[in-house]
Amino acid sequence: MEPVAELLDLLDLTPIATDEFIGRNPERSLPFVFGGQVAAQSLAAAGRTVDSDRSVRSLHAYFLRAGDPTRPIRYRVERTHDGRSFSARRVVASQEGGVIFTLAASFHIAEDGLDHQIAMPAVPPPDTLPRLETWLAPHTERLPSWWRGPMAVDLRYVDEPPHVLTRERDWQPRQALWMRADGELPDDPLVHVCVLTFASDLTLLDPVLLAHGISWYTGRVRAASLDHALWFHRPLRADRWLLYAQESPTASGARGLARGSVFDAEGTLVATVMQEGLIRLLD
Template sequence: MNSALKELLDLLDLERIELDIFRGRSPEERIQRVFGGQVAAQALVAAGRTVPDDRMVHSLHAYFIRPGDPAIPIVYNVERVRDGRSFTTRRVTAIQHGKVIFSLSASFHISEEGVGHQAALMPRVPEPETLPTFQERMRTVVGDEPMWRDWLSKPRPVDARYVNALPWEAQRDPSLVTTENHVWFRYDAELPDDPLLHVVLAAYASDFTLVDTVLLAHGLAWGSSDVTGASLDHAMWFHRPFRADEWILYSQESPWSGGARGLARGQMFTASGDLAVSVVQECMIRVNKDVTKP
């Protein structure tokens, strides 16, 4: 297990400071704001720690309200909305500087038998082992610039393999612009057999590339002086058990953008083709038309 994954697992092990109140921290990096996937994952951990072990999360709905400050801890307050015979509902608010920065509602369900079908088919894409890592792809984009070299040399908790273009590649080559974005990912270490942990890690990874999918549709990329963006809201449905330490195909598309907002949808498939998770996110995308693209 590399140091980045170990640190992520430590970040997800929240401190309980009172009944239904938890405290989480951020990585020791002075970035502009806390990564949205981290806040969503920590909030889901907080909710899950107030729910009986026989109930697994089947859906979450969340809003990103204010940027998180990575320099101070985040306090998570859990409200026990309902404890039913088969469903349990929790509401979580994340607080910094006395203000709510994020809110999440999650529903948990006991294991039950029922009818089943799957209309979605996993796209036919290259196997993950045949694709370069994210770091290898980025090195072909940024070359040997010292700032990027140091960033790319750091270990990452998630091994991500992009099937199609990175946003920076599509920005340089308009023929690569697309409304689809397929990414294989896994946590490259054997993880404990804790179902909630694997769900939480999928929630963490789900926020990495959804906004990228909207950017890809317009040949835009992060780091450009004319582009700013942020996640606005996020919804996930968990359909069946899966392991985050095995390859998952995150198949994403952006059906719409306009009015400084964009919508992205995603489906996570196991390597065997089973649909495990559905995701929808709306994001903010602002483009400064006065800045000339490189």
């Protein structure tokens, strides 16, 4: 199955009871379930219980334990609130009776109001930058198999990605990359925010390591996402180029914080992302 088709299949949850769904895992996986997948599937489950005139406003999620990629995931949705303008949902993801992830999502009807945004950084256009596979090709032996094959998301780093760090790089706690689904998506807005949710977890902790000139694959790093939050500001298409500008304001106590601003190709700020990760360095 093509990677984008497989991602859409992962988002097509199977209903098993009222407000309960089963999510599948991909054939090619990390040793654990990728956090962006659980977040995207949870959002897809929540979105199925909300009226179509309400779009996703935000989500706040906690990763509680590593998921088993060989077992399906059960998603249970709680209809926390339905008001005149907002709806709220809570999703609990579990495997074999143990909770692995929780998500709170808010939905909002379209309204007029104040409108401003920060400016998009000046970066080269995506068609002038190499695909991630080009960067990684000389380093496949030291990378997990999940990074070796084709991916559902086309990633194009403005600078060399931290998977292949070099000593000559000017280390800064920030990076920027273009991304888009590597294929056409259906027009359903929920699909696009779910795909962005999936993609938003792929690279966001990179700037924490970039601040210290450390590669993910030195054998010295043990990391895991702790929590993840997105705010969706304006309509977006995840199969069109989006610039993901990221930075890490701080790291301490074996935890690193990162934030990202997502712009479309016209410079419109469509989403803001925050994540804290557990990052331990081994001797």
